[in-house]
Amino acid sequence: MNSDRRQQLADLQEKLSYAFRNPELLSTALTHRSYVNENPQSGVTDNERLEFLGDAVLGLCVSDLLMKKHADFDEGALSKIRSALVNEKPLAALALQLGLGNCLLLGRGEDHSGGRVKESLLANALEAVIAAIYLDSSFSKAKTLIKRLMKPLMEDEAITAQSMDYKTALQELCQKKYKAQPLYTLLAESGPDHEKIFEVEVVIGEDVRQIGRGKSKKEAQKQAAQKAWESLHRENGI
Numbered sequence: 001m002n003s004d005r006r007q008q009l010a011d012l013q014e015k016l017s018y019a020f021r022n023p024e025l026l027s028t029a030l031t032h033r034s035y036v037n038e039n040p041q042s043g044v045t046d047n048e049r050l051e052f053l054g055d056a057v058l059g060l061c062v063s064d065l066l067m068k069k070h071a072d073f074d075e076g077a078l079s080k081i082r083s084a085l086v087n088e089k090p091l092a093a094l095a096l097q098l099g100l101g102n103c104l105l106l107g108r109g110e111d112h113s114g115g116r117v118k119e120s121l122l123a124n125a126l127e128a129v130i131a132a133i134y135l136d137s138s139f140s141k142a143k144t145l146i147k148r149l150m151k152p153l154m155e156d157e158a159i160t161a162q163s164m165d166y167k168t169a170l171q172e173l174c175q176k177k178y179k180a181q182p183l184y185t186l187l188a189e190s191g192p193d194h195e196k197i198f199e200v201e202v203v204i205g206e207d208v209r210q211i212g213r214g215k216s217k218k219e220a221q222k223q224a225a226q227k228a229w230e231s232l233h234r235e236n237g238i
Helices: 003-016 023-029 033-038 048-069 075-085 088-098 108-112 119-136 139-154 157-163 166-177 217-236
Strands: 183-190 197-204 208-214
Touching: 003 023, 003 088, 023 048, 023 119, 033 108, 048 075, 048 119, 048 139, 075 139, 075 157, 088 119, 119 139, 166 197, 166 217, 183 217, 197 217, 208 217
Parallel strands: none
Antiparallel strands: 183 197, 197 208
């Protein structure tokens, strides 16, 4: 490993807030197979095995964090949120923030075709880096990094909302808390036929009433359910 590569990896370790005992592991995590194919004499290994391991470590850590954050969510909701968090696009964005693209060892063809900003390569590299930290130290150290990287995403309510089936979640919550079903009532519909707006109210027992609006009854019910679900959690600390 030459001095420029060592300095590059040292800078990255500062961003990761982790100092490798074996920097070669980090270098391997950032080595694409295209580089290995073009440089067989280098003796380096690509990052695909580390990516395989990192995917598993990431999935376990995120699952654990989600279960602790959303103690009342069922398996289906947790799975959907996890999928939204650990898919290619958000992982690639995190990799770009860390500057992993500039640290990748790529073959000339892959480099010239934009490999340093390719989402699949970046996401795979981040997973490989996670595995490298796990192997270099411990699961706990890898989890610390994952928790720090994922915190903004896990606090993004839009990701949770996109992943949630609020009508089902509200129904399950009401069965547990009130032993009753949410009651949806169409209050009004307005506008021309091609641009109708529906207004639906959901009632739960005697305490909870929320109104949703949408371009269809289903959309209005979903919004009402989301408002009721969020209200129950916010006001009652469920």
